[in-house]
Amino acid sequence: MHITEGILSAPVLITGGVLAATGTAIGLKRLDYDHVARTGLLAAAFFVASLIHVPLGPTNIHLIMNGIVGLLLGWPAFPAILTALVLQAFFFQFGGITTLGVNTVIMALPAVFWFYVCAPWLHKKNPWPIVAAFICGFGSVLAGALLVALALVFTEENFLRIAELVVVANLPVMIIEGLMAAFCVAFLKKVQPSLLPGYTGDRTTWEDKP
Amino acid sequence: MRWIQSYHVGTGVATKCLRCLICLLCVALAAPVRGHKIVLFAWVEGDRVHVESKFSGGRKPVSAPITIYDLDGHKLLEGTTDSNGAFVFKAPAKIAMKIVLSAGMGHQAEWQVKAAEFEHSGASTTIRPSAPPAPDLPEVKTAPEVGAPLTASQIETLIENVMERKLRPIITMLVNQHDRGPRIADVLGGLGYIFGLVGLAAYMRYRKTEAKLKPESHDR
Numbered sequence: 001m002h003i004t005e006g007i008l009s010a011p012v013l014i015t016g017g018v019l020a021a022t023g024t025a026i027g028l029k030r031l032d033y034d035h036v037a038r039t040g041l042l043a044a045a046f047f048v049a050s051l052i053h054v055p056l057g058p059t060n061i062h063l064i065m066n067g068i069v070g071l072l073l074g075w076p077a078f079p080a081i082l083t084a085l086v087l088q089a090f091f092f093q094f095g096g097i098t099t100l101g102v103n104t105v106i107m108a109l110p111a112v113f114w115f116y117v118c119a120p121w122l123h124k125k126n127p128w129p130i131v132a133a134f135i136c137g138f139g140s141v142l143a144g145a146l147l148v149a150l151a152l153v154f155t156e157e158n159f160l161r162i163a164e165l166v167v168v169a170n171l172p173v174m175i176i177e178g179l180m181a182a183f184c185v186a187f188l189k190k191v192q193p194s195l196l197p198g199y200t201g202d203r204t205t206w207e208d209k210p
Numbered sequence: 211m212r213w214i215q216s217y218h219v220g221t222g223v224a225t226k227c228l229r230c231l232i233c234l235l236c237v238a239l240a241a242p243v244r245g246h247k248i249v250l251f252a253w254v255e256g257d258r259v260h261v262e263s264k265f266s267g268g269r270k271p272v273s274a275p276i277t278i279y280d281l282d283g284h285k286l287l288e289g290t291t292d293s294n295g296a297f298v299f300k301a302p303a304k305i306a307m308k309i310v311l312s313a314g315m316g317h318q319a320e321w322q323v324k325a326a327e328f329e330h331s332g333a334s335t336t337i338r339p340s341a342p343p344a345p346d347l348p349e350v351k352t353a354p355e356v357g358a359p360l361t362a363s364q365i366e367t368l369i370e371n372v373m374e375r376k377l378r379p380i381i382t383m384l385v386n387q388h389d390r391g392p393r394i395a396d397v398l399g400g401l402g403y404i405f406g407l408v409g410l411a412a413y414m415r416y417r418k419t420e421a422k423l424k425p426e427s428h429d430r
């Protein structure tokens with residue numbers, strides 16, 4: 001999912017950089033001090049998750065966890081994922097410095113999109129929260145794969161062929177991450193529903209804070 | 211009582227999150243640490259260039275397209291890796307060239323072969339002009355019988371063959387060393403940075419609330 005240096009053309013890199021900067025700015029604006037610790041923990045989880053290799057399918061794939069990060073954070077997923085990607089680039093040589101913007105958009109934009117789609121379902125009756133979480137985890141990887149294909153279109157030309165390749169390769173990850181998100185939400189609903197976005201119980205969450 | 215209970219749950223969340231993270235970390239460290247960076251390595255033997263490639267962690271890119279360019283960006287030749295992620299080709303000319311391997315989906319690696327590398331190992335081409343087969347074939351056995359004077363070029367061929375055999379493990383070792391996968395220190399370092407940033411934010415918050423001197427602004 002991390003695109004390496006020297007593949008993408010300058011316009012793609014610049015577009016990715018601008019989008020990532022915008023998303024990060026919005027994310028930092030929405031991030032208040034109360035949720036910094038949570039954002040940090042999820043960034044740490046994202047950072048580590050890419051080391052968990054999934055030995056299925058034809059190529060080398062690993063967990064991404066952008067769905068859970070997005071579902072629990074919303075827009076602050078952008079700064080969290082950007083931070084983790086910077087560290088991955090420096091420590092693991094995953095991706096690259098010039099492709100940082102594009103990679104951030106590839107993983108954070110689907111996360112925020114599925115946050116808006118799935119978060120309203122988290123406090124409905126069972127089984128909707130679980131279904132929504134699965135869709136969020138699954139969809140975030142799927143949309144990320146499609147964005148990879150979109151970014152590569154300008155170098156490899158055939159969108160459908162690349163998209164098919166990336167989506168099929170990441171199919172096991174999609175299913176695993178969907179299940180992980182579902183378990184995560186089921187667990188949090190039991191022990192600490194206020195961690196889920198849009199919670200309107202006795203405690204305030206950032207969706208309804210003044 | 212209800213409040214106390216919920217308070218307990220509240221403080222437990224951080225621990226729970228941390229516990230989950232530690233579990234995740236354990237899984238990450240227990241599993242063979244593998245990424246998906248591609249490592250490409252090439253060296254010159256005679257007039258042939260050997261290319262080896264693999265994903266960091268050991269998996270080999272099978273039948274991945276390799277393209278050779280000269281330094282001006284002109285395509286010299288194309289090929290695909292074999293089942294070991296290796297590719298051997300006869301250099302079309304003794305010039306510097308760029309080897310690009312693309313394993314698809316945004317994974318790509320490059321390696322440059324310098325013209326000087328041909329200079330050093332190119333002498334043998336004058337002796338065996340008709341592209342010799344695999345380098346580890348027993349060419350040494352064709353050495354002339356004892357007593358016959360060896361020509362300079364024959365000695366050179368002999369030495370080159372022996373060197374090739376002796377150096378192969380070292381080259382393999384270098385290839386492996388070149389692939390420096392993520393280590394535990396890297397993982398811990400990255401986590402340290404993230405927690406450091408969180409600490410920085412907590413510190414800034416502390417400064418802010420202290421400046422306001424609001425007693426009611428305590429966190430749960």
